[in-house]
Structures are given as structure tokens and as C-alpha cells.
Amino acid sequence: MDLMAFMEAMGTSGIPIVAAFFIGLMTAISPCPLATNITAIAYASKRIDNSRHTLLVGFLYTLGRMFTYVAIASLIVWIGISTQTIALFLQQYGEKILGPLLIVVGVLLLGLVKLSSSQKNDRFGALKEKLAHRGFLGAFLLGVIFALAFCPFSAVLFFGMLIPLAIQSGDSFVIPAVFAFATGLPVILFSFLLVKSVNKVGTIMNKVQSFELWMRRVVSIIFILVGAYYTLSKTFEMW
Amino acid sequence: MKHFLLLFLFGFALLLAGCVNVNQGTGNSSSANLSDPATDSNTCGASDNCNVSPISNINKVEVIHFHGTNQCYSCKTVGAYAEETVNAYFADELKSGKITFAHINGELPENQELVAKYGVTGASLWLGTYSNDGKFSAEQNVNVWYKIDNKAEYMSYLKGIIEQKLAGN
Numbered sequence: 270m271d272l273m274a275f276m277e278a279m280g281t282s283g284i285p286i287v288a289a290f291f292i293g294l295m296t297a298i299s300p301c302p303l304a305t306n307i308t309a310i311a312y313a314s315k316r317i318d319n320s321r322h323t324l325l326v327g328f329l330y331t332l333g334r335m336f337t338y339v340a341i342a343s344l345i346v347w348i349g350i351s352t353q354t355i356a357l358f359l360q361q362y363g364e365k366i367l368g369p370l371l372i373v374v375g376v377l378l379l380g381l382v383k384l385s386s387s388q389k390n391d392r393f394g395a396l397k398e399k400l401a402h403r404g405f406l407g408a409f410l411l412g413v414i415f416a417l418a419f420c421p422f423s424a425v426l427f428f429g430m431l432i433p434l435a436i437q438s439g440d441s442f443v444i445p446a447v448f449a450f451a452t453g454l455p456v457i458l459f460s461f462l463l464v465k466s467v468n469k470v471g472t473i474m475n476k477v478q479s480f481e482l483w484m485r486r487v488v489s490i491i492f493i494l495v496g497a498y499y500t501l502s503k504t505f506e507m508w
Numbered sequence: 509m510k511h512f513l514l515l516f517l518f519g520f521a522l523l524l525a526g527c528v529n530v531n532q533g534t535g536n537s538s539s540a541n542l543s544d545p546a547t548d549s550n551t552c553g554a555s556d557n558c559n560v561s562p563i564s565n566i567n568k569v570e571v572i573h574f575h576g577t578n579q580c581y582s583c584k585t586v587g588a589y590a591e592e593t594v595n596a597y598f599a600d601e602l603k604s605g606k607i608t609f610a611h612i613n614g615e616l617p618e619n620q621e622l623v624a625k626y627g628v629t630g631a632s633l634w635l636g637t638y639s640n641d642g643k644f645s646a647e648q649n650v651n652v653w654y655k656i657d658n659k660a661e662y663m664s665y666l667k668g669i670i671e672q673k674l675a676g677n
Contacts, residue, residue, distance in 0.1 A: 420580065
């Protein structure tokens with residue numbers, strides 16, 4: 270049995286939680302969520318001196334995704350808004366907003382835009398610093414926003430497989446939460462592994478500070494590139 | 509940071525409010541370009557998890573690939589393989605009109621009625637079944653997306669699914 274056949278078999282399993290988990294894993298490796306996850310991995314890994322911080326950021330990012338998926342499932346299961354309405358709306362507008370937003374965040378993180386020292390801009394600068402250095406709330410918000418971006422295949426997995434599962438089970442919390450956990454799992458694992466390995470190299474070379482600066486630049490560029498990917502893919506592809 | 513959080517929550521609430529508004533706007537639709545022997549009261553989209561009663565005496569099976577104006581690679585492949593399957597295995601049924609196949613651009617205004625009828629949520633492959641007594645049921649097939657890397661498996665799988673639909677299963 271090849272990997273896709275295995276993922277299909279598990280994603281259509283009779284046990285809803287198992288199915289939700291594997292639909293989530295499949296979503297995590299489909300093109301659009303993969304792009305957002307790479308961005309999130311970069312974001313979580315920028316504090317290379319602290320693996321606990323990285324894990325926390327990864328979990329908060331996943332929690333953000335969970336918030337969005339549970340909210341969407343609740344709107345459908347409990348409030349009764351049609352799946353079709355939400356699906357088409359998010360596919361039409363989700364990525365349109367996400368692309369430019371990522372580019373702006375990337376440019377700010379990179380420090381390409383020098384803000385003047387007026388009071389208003391100081392606040393903005395402080396926000397930028399907090400997002401760049403602490404990153405907990407930023408990670409949560411990143412998860413919330415990234416989960417709103419649906420590409421064709423991820424929309425099929427979420428609206429065509431997971432939502433019918435949630436409707437069948439009358440469960441708008443556990444099933445979307447398990448799904449969200451699976452979509453964020455690669456971020457937690459990869460960012461942790463990345464930090465562990467880079468940190469080891471950095472320590473050996475005694476250049477952790479320098480590594481951090483470069484890591485931040487790399488993160489900024491990844492934000493800009495992924496933002497450009499979304500903006501361009503949205504220009505050439507609707508759903 | 510507190511202000512940013514409030515701003516974000518406000519934005520999210522607006523986004524959700526937008527969904528509700530779109531829902532209210534879906535009533536405006538124009539005619540579809542496929543034949544429609546069923547009444548709308550019998551319409552049931554699989555994604556909305558309707559209970560579909562088993563249909564015997566199948567009159568027609570519609571295989572429809574819904575897509576956007578500019579398609580992704582996987583979307584094109586799902587549609588192309590489906591068309592090839594129907595042409596390769598159901599040539600007689602295509603001639604007699606027992607089976608129809610169509611690529612439908614869900615973004616075009618003239619297709620909105622069909623999009624609403626099937627309950628389409630994006631690029632997708634649907635099988636619509638009409639019984640002799642005028643009942644209609646629609647089912648989205650999500651499994652085909654897992655098979656686009658293996659054309660032979662895709663075609664053999666979809667052939668089986670269409671045969672089941674023709675048999676009224």
C-alpha cells in the first residue's frame with residue numbers, strides 16, 4: 270500500500286477522530302497549508318537559543334488554527350450557515366488577504382521600512398518588536414489567519430471530508446480540533462528539530478547571536494516569498 | 509498588543525459577518541447550462557450531509573467537474589481523468605444520454621444555479637443521479653483527489669463508482 274492509499278484509507282476510517290487526524294495530516298502536506306506551515310516553522314524557529322520557546326510558539330500556532338477550524342465548524346454545525354457559503358467565501362477572499370498581509374509582515378520584520386519616531390509609529394514599532402521577539406500572540410494570530418486560507422485540495426479535505434464528518438457526528442469541537450492538531454503537527458516537530466540542530470551548530474561555533482540575526486532575516490524573506498506565492502497563485506487561480 | 513488583539517477580533521467578526529451576508533445573496537442565480545429533470549425540492553448536496561434515499565430505475569447520471577476560471581494542476585487532472593474515464597468506458601451511455609459529462613466553470617454567472625443545486629464548495633467532482641420518477645441526488649467524490657498520481661487506479665476506481673450509480677446503488 271503506497272502512502273496516498275494509506276492516507277485515503279485512514280482519512281475515510283469509520284472512527285471519526287482517526288479520520289479527522291489523517292485528513293488533517295493530508296491537509297498539512299497539501300500545497301497551500303504546506304506553504305503556510307513552512308512560514309510558521311520559520312517563525313517558530315527564529316529564537317534558536319530557546320527550544321522551549323520554539324515548542325510553545327508551535328503549540329500556539331496550532332491553537333490558532335484550532336480556533337479558526339472550530340469556529341468555522343460551529344458556524345456550520347450549530348448556527349446552520351451552509352457549507353457552500355462559507356467555503357466559497359473563504360476561497361474567494363482568504364488568500365487574497367493573506368498574500369499581501371504576509372508581504373507586509375515580512376517587510377516589517379526585515380526592517381526594510383524605517384519608521385520615524387512619532388508617537389503613533391513608536392507604538393507600531395513596539396508591536397513589531399514584540400511580534401519579532403516574543404512571538405506568542407503573533408504565533409496564535411498566525412495560526413488563526415493561516416487556517417483561513419483554503420486552496421482547492423485543502424478545501425476538498427476540509428469542506429468535503431471533515432465538515433460532513435463533523436455534521437454526521439454533531440461535533441463541532443473535537444473533530445475540528447483533532448484535524449487542526451494534525452495540520453499543525455509538522456510545524457511543532459520540524460521547528461523543534463530545526464532549532465535543536467541549528468542550536469547545536471551555533472553553540473559549537475559560538476555564534477548564536479549572529480545565527481539569530483540571520484535567522485530573523487531568513488524568516489522575513491520566507492514571509493515575503495510565501496506572501497508572493499499566495500498573491501500570484503490567487504491572481505492566476507480562483508478555486 | 510491589547511489594541512492589536514481587539515482589532516484582530518473585530519476583523520474576524522467582520523469576516524464571519526461577511527459569510528452571513530454572502531449566504532443571503534446566494535438566492536440570485538441565473539439558469540444552468542445542463543438539462544435539469546429534477547425539481548429543486550429534491551436537491552441534496554452530499555457536503556451538506558442530506559439523507560439520500562436509494563434510487564432505483566436510474567434515468568440519467570451526470571458526471572460534473574466543477575472548476576474555477578484559472579485552475580490548479582490537481583483540479584485540471586481530476587477533471588481530465590474523469591472525462592477520459594467516461595469516454596473510455598461509457599461511450600454507449602454517452603451516446604444514449606444515460607450519462608453526461610461536463611466541465612463547469614463555477615465562477616460564471618450562468619452556472620450559479622447548478623453550483624447551488626449541487627452544493628459545490630470549490631473545485632470538485634460530482635455525480636448527480638436522476639431517477640425515472642424525477643428524484644435527484646448529488647454526491648461529491650473526494651477519493652479521486654487521492655488518486656491523481658495514478659491514472660490507471662483513478663480511472664478504474666471512477667468506472668466502478670459510475671457503474672454503481674447506474675445500477676442505482
